[in-house]
Amino acid sequence: MGNTPLVKWGDVDGATIWLKLEGQNPSGSLxxxxxxxxxxxxxxxxxxxxxxxxxxxxxxxxxxxxxxxxxxxxxxxxxxxxxxxxxxxxxxxxxxxxxxxxxxxxxxxxxxxxxxxxxxxxxxxxxxxxxxxxAAANEHQNTAKEILDTLDGDVAAIFTNLGSGANLAGMKAHVDTIGHGLQMYAVTQAKDAAGSFVGTWKEGYVKSFYAESIKADPSIREVQTSYSAGLPLWKEHLLSKGFTVGQATSGALEAAIRTIKSDGLEGNIVLLSGNQYGWNVPA
Missing domain, CATH: 3.40.50.1100 (Rossmann fold)
Structure with a gap:
């Protein structure tokens, strides 16, 4: 468990996008x-x-x-x-x-x-x-440490679907402890009649201490995506490149690409890919 691969996806303007493949954990997810x-x-x-x-x-x-x-x-x-x-x-x-x-x-x-x-x-x-x-959040301090160690600390931003917020809270705790200046982005989903991403926070679905506290944290930027905008990227720019990740990763990818272009982000940008496509399905 842990020490999952960090793999380069590609370049967008002045940024390089990496995927932290949490689907490579034993049960197929973070x-x-x-x-x-x-x-x-x-x-x-x-x-x-x-x-x-x-x-x-x-x-x-x-x-x-x-x-x-x-x-x-x-x-x-x-x-x-x-x-x-x-x-x-x-x-x-x-x-x-x-x-x-x-x-x-x-x-x-x-x-x-x-x-x-x-x-x-x-x-x-x-x-x-x-x-x-x-304790669930604390374990994700290791997630941030693995990301920073792999890229020798050269990370400008981390994007992750908010979910319950535990993964983001844990990563931020490590980043704050070592005093790194990278920006954390919480990806949430706008209402979309076309569908929803697994692992994407839904307002009112279930109350989570971490999700609520993160939404109130001004140092974490929230960026919304939609199922309709993200799904084409999953098919055309993830699966076609051999990234057998879950659909929610395409939401984070869409949000990251859009933010890179709108905010002029540069350097290494890491997406936390929460699960493997087809995970948990018995052989």
Whole structure:
């Protein structure tokens, strides 16, 4: 887990765009870092008891990562997810031995249900609460360190889909600690009837401490993209170049290219690519 490839995508005006391929983590997304950070913290605090069961809500990447690492530890994992979860995910969770609890239509309902289950039976469950768990963000300090080490510190900006905000918060913490002057960009999605990117923050979908705090941070610039604008780049400028990344990366790419041109960004620009195309699908 970690030490994922940083690969050059190409040049735009005076900038060079690099992709940090987090889809190369074991379960296929950056959420492996979230889970590992949380597990390390639980272990250090003596809470990682093998007789207990993990529980959390997710409709995709985090659930897949937690289920996989739970299987590695030999611990039971309960995933609370929407009633409309795709069959490919059901197959995956069955494959790794996770228990699915179908509840509601989105992660907000699932999160509340997790809290209720945990509060009713705290001796049974370990509620990892990825949306508000500082340990998930802390692990992403390593993500920023890997990026800067690979490019010898020569990085002008990092773009990442906001999501829960944990990855951005962790990277910013490292950047602030070492006093680097690079600019952090949080990519969010404008309303688009054509569709939405997986991993892109939706207002009101589920409340996250990190996402809310980042939106209030004046040092982090928010740039919006749309599904309609980003999707053509995924097909024509990512997949065609051999970057088998998820669709959300094309949103970050579209936002980065537009910002480079409008703001005159120069130097090395890094995009955090959150997942692999077709990730979590059983063979």
């Amino acid at each position: 959420k492996d870092r979230h889970v590992i950070g949380i597990l390390r913290d639980l272990n250090e605090r003596g809470i990682l008891a093998p007789e207990k069961e993990f529980i959390d809500t997710s409709s995709g990447s985090y659930a897949s990562a937690l289920a996989m690492w739970g299987a590695v530890l030999g611990m039971k994992v309960n995933i609370v997810t929407r009633e409309t979860i795709e069959n490919t995910y059901k197959l995956y969770f069955d494959y790794v031995g996770a228990n699915l609890i179908l509840h509601g239509t989105n992660n907000a309902a699932g999160h509340e249900h997790c809290k209720c289950l945990y509060e009713d039976c705290p001796e049974k469950y370990i509620f990892t609460d990825q949306m508000n768990n500082k």
